Amino acid sequence: MSRAVTLIREGDCARITLFNPPVNALTQRLRSELRRALIEAENDPKVRWILLKAGGRCFSAGADMGELDRLHEAPSLPELTLAIESGTKPCVAWLHGAVLGGGLELAMACHYRLGPPELRLGLPQIALGLIPCAGGTQRLPRLMGLAAALHLLLSGETIGATQARRLGLIDAVTPRLHVEAQQQAEAWKLAAQGVRRTRDRRIKVPVADAAGWLERLSLALPDEARDNPACARLFEALKTAVYQPFDEGLRREWALHLECLSLPQLQERAEARLAARRHGRRAPRHQWVREG
Template sequence: MTACVHYQRHDDIGVIRIDNPPVNALGHAVRSGLLDALDQGLNDDGARALVLMANGRTFIAGADIREFGQPPRQPILPEVVARLEASTKPLVAVLHGTALGGGLEVALGCHYRVALPGTRVGLPEVNLGLLPGAGGTQRLPRLVGVDSALELITSGRFVPADEALSLGIIDAIDATDAPLDAGLGAAHAILEGQRTARLTGELRAPAADPGAIARHRARLEAEVPELFSPFRCIEAVAASSEDGLAEGLRRERELFLACMDSPQRAGLIHAFFAARAPHRVPDAGESPALSRLALLGEHPLFERLRDNAGRTDIELTDRPDDSTQACLIASDDAAPACPATCLRIALQPADADGQPDDLNAELVLVTPPQGALVELVAIRASAEQQQAAAAALKALRQAVVVSRRDSLLAALYRAADASPDDRCTAMEAASLALAEQGRCYRTSDIDLLAVEALGYPRHLGGPHRQATLTASASSETSP
């Protein structure tokens, strides 16, 4: 396997460079490579300081999702971060793009952090039912205080570079657009005494802040009382003020493993995976990209598409002609007719009467009662035509799920609407029928639509996942 972490000396600065496209995720090869490259740098007598940077469009954007649910492989990330922090040579992290989750924890283990303009940092593990498990709940409070750390960790929000600098998460913003130049400049400034490197873990523990802890706990109890990991985040951050770094890290690890064992973690990660590629039509061959679309009639969705069209090579018009490849048709009798040669995509709300195949269209775009996710249903279109339309919508930054024959979203909506007192159970029953009927390409698409468009609890993963788990548990306990 090609190495994804490299070491090279530039004059008297050793550079550790991560190259694991597309987002430099912290898989096993990267973790092992970081330790190997660190050893090279520490043993290089010509290197007086070290720089950690990444190739491509981003720094480390987080964990390798392919390892989710797998047994941990050594070295685990907390060990890597501890080794980086223990470096006997000044160690500069250069951030660009995003430094998220374990990526930010790696940076917190370095002795100085410089970011390029436009960088965003964050610890979004709570959105996957977890907490930062490689020192983030202990090192971040030492930089920003308990209150700010609680806000950032329990929300999982991304922090722009300017705010990260003012909070103290990073030490500097470098105007250059080259990570290597920024890192070398910061390293030389440290060696010349112009900037100060420091070990985050050796900073004074943050002052206890029981008022902030009570306030954030009350907020979470009001907003997400059913969730597990946000409250474990509070416990971990509170531990940063108590008994020193080693004990805080021990408590963090204990709480992290509790989150790992929580059913909510599995449900939230299932929902995360469900959202990765719902626009892909299985077995669709190559088809010409749609670059000329007509929007016929009036619909709020059309405004969003027009706003995003300028960032694409797609031309939108309300007057179709012979060059138009597809028409999105809202219910408006005053709209121009779609040329016979065009792919016809009719819009229909999820709560509409009638079936999609009643419409004179090859595809039906079903719009939700809430949220922005839409469903593209193939009625008479080929797999290639459906994929081309879905790709065009995605290029226009419209999140879309593909399905066939009849709308998953409409069926789930009807089931929930018919049982207002037990919407979740109704959607779970409907999801099993939809899967059996073969309307979905992936059962996770049912879950995604229910979560994003119909308010099914995200931490349960979705109605089909939950119904399948329930059926499995029932069969295991049946005599």
């Protein structure tokens, strides 16, 4: 069996590449191999920084739907994102294609993010009746503000590279570079600034009373949204992000995610989404969400 993660040293850079076709799903095997590669890079005195990228058609479309019951197995995705963010060496994510769900959570844990104009980024877990489990509700508002984060999380939509750069989700939009030396040179421009942890950022809120604002929006949701048990839990996770320390926010997010996993509606939503994909239909857009 070929490896899902490879590490190659180029000068003072440890280039870590994910390769788990077709969409680089974050299986337990990939997570384990990635954790070992990160430890190896962190312990190598010749390595000054890490470039995290992926082979194939996209960076990562998130968790493997067939392994939702294995997300807790070590290293869990929350443990992996914490390990990346807590590293002492700058880690830059070179993104391409789709960066979705757990894939985006992985990228947000890196210290910098960049990629070409055709990027599509999003956290579509809400359509399955889930909320993110690896810091999505905690890091996203720290990067792009509470209002924009709520929009992206509730709608499940994706955004392009230009909008992601404007909102602060990524740090740079680059040409589509196929030569690894060029990718590494572009990434180094960011890594040279040193470690920058998303968890240390303050959340920009649209009003002073963020709790009241979230409560009003939650009560104003239409029946379609109220029928999705993940929506109420999403609002609770975001409230925790604003008012509690980061680590407490991660713990609460994980607990709320597990609640969603235990609900019978999850399987129904997953089957409906897969059926829509088989027939070439897109999931319905949630029109009640408005950007702040």
